[in-house]
Amino acid sequence: MTEKTIPAKADAQNVTTTRExxxxxxxxxxxxxxxxxxxxxxxxxxxxxxGIDIKIDTSVLTIQGKVAHAHDADAIYSEFGLLNFFRQFELSEEVDQEKISADLKNGVLTLTLPKVEKAKPKQITVKVG
Amino acid sequence: MIRHWDLFRELNQIRREFDRVFNENGPRLPFSRVSFLPGRGARQYPLINIRDDKENIYIEALAPGVDTESLDISAVNSTLTISGEKKAACEAVGDEAYHRCERASGKFIRTIELTTPFDADRIAAEYKNGLLLITLPKAEAAKPKRIAITAG
Known part of the structure; x- marks a missing residue:
C-alpha cells in the first residue's frame, strides 16, 4: 500500500478570490x-x-466609489492621495430596502432610506367619551 | 524655485513639517487623518496637492460638499488664498437625531505661498466632484527656455 498525493488542479476558474x-x-x-x-x-x-456603486445584499448596504482622477504633471507637494472608497453598513428591518434613493453632488453622496410603513410614527387620537 | 534665504521662512517650514508629521497617522493612510474633522484640521483645510509642468502650476484641493457660491480664490503677488464654507448636513436636525457625525463643516481659509511667479490674470479654477482644481499659468520669466548654441 503506497501513499499517493494527487495535486489539486490549479485551474484558474476554481480558485476563489478571498482577498484583494x-x-x-x-x-x-x-x-x-x-x-x-x-x-x-x-x-x-x-x-x-x-464611478459610484451602491448595493444591498441581505440587509448589508455597500457603498463603493471609484476615483476617476489622473495627472500627467509632476508632483511638487502632496498632502493627500486618493484611493477608491468602500464602506458597508448593516440595515435594520425598519428600512424599506426597495425605496432607497441616492444623489451625488459635488463629491457628496446622499442616501435616503425610508422606513417601512409600520415603523413610522403614528398619531393616535383619543376619543372623548 | 530658489529664493532668498529667510530665517523665519525656514523656521516656519520646519514647524509646518513637524505639524504635518505628528498629525499624520502614517504615511500609508493619507486620507485617514483628521482632514475632515473640525478643530484640529482647521488650519490645514482644504488639503492640497501641487503639481507643475512647463506651462502651468496645478493646485488641487480636497473639498467635498463645499457651496460653490461661497468659494473664493484670490491671488496677491505670490500668494493664493482659498476660502469658502462647507455647510452642515442639515441644520434643522437636532443633535439627538444623529447616529453618526464624522463629516466636518464650517468656514475655512487657506493661504498658499508659491515660489514660482505666475500670471494672476489668467488663473482658471474648476470645481468638480468635490475637488477644486486651480490652474495657474507660469509667468513668462518662470518658463524654461531653450538656449541655442552657436558653433563657432
Missing amino acids: DERFLKPPVDIYEKADGLVVICDMPGVDRD
Whole structure:
C-alpha cells in the first residue's frame, strides 16, 4: 500500500478570490434620523456618477466609489492621495430596502432610506367619551 | 524655485513639517487623518496637492460638499488664498437625531505661498466632484527656455 498525493488542479476558474490587494478609503459619513427615514451623507471626493456603486445584499448596504482622477504633471507637494472608497453598513428591518434613493453632488453622496410603513410614527387620537 | 534665504521662512517650514508629521497617522493612510474633522484640521483645510509642468502650476484641493457660491480664490503677488464654507448636513436636525457625525463643516481659509511667479490674470479654477482644481499659468520669466548654441 503506497501513499499517493494527487495535486489539486490549479485551474484558474476554481480558485476563489478571498482577498484583494487593493486598499480602500473609508469615507466619513453623517447619519441622521427623521420621522420617516434615515439619511446617510457620505463624502467621496473625486468620484463621479459613473464611478459610484451602491448595493444591498441581505440587509448589508455597500457603498463603493471609484476615483476617476489622473495627472500627467509632476508632483511638487502632496498632502493627500486618493484611493477608491468602500464602506458597508448593516440595515435594520425598519428600512424599506426597495425605496432607497441616492444623489451625488459635488463629491457628496446622499442616501435616503425610508422606513417601512409600520415603523413610522403614528398619531393616535383619543376619543372623548 | 530658489529664493532668498529667510530665517523665519525656514523656521516656519520646519514647524509646518513637524505639524504635518505628528498629525499624520502614517504615511500609508493619507486620507485617514483628521482632514475632515473640525478643530484640529482647521488650519490645514482644504488639503492640497501641487503639481507643475512647463506651462502651468496645478493646485488641487480636497473639498467635498463645499457651496460653490461661497468659494473664493484670490491671488496677491505670490500668494493664493482659498476660502469658502462647507455647510452642515442639515441644520434643522437636532443633535439627538444623529447616529453618526464624522463629516466636518464650517468656514475655512487657506493661504498658499508659491515660489514660482505666475500670471494672476489668467488663473482658471474648476470645481468638480468635490475637488477644486486651480490652474495657474507660469509667468513668462518662470518658463524654461531653450538656449541655442552657436558653433563657432
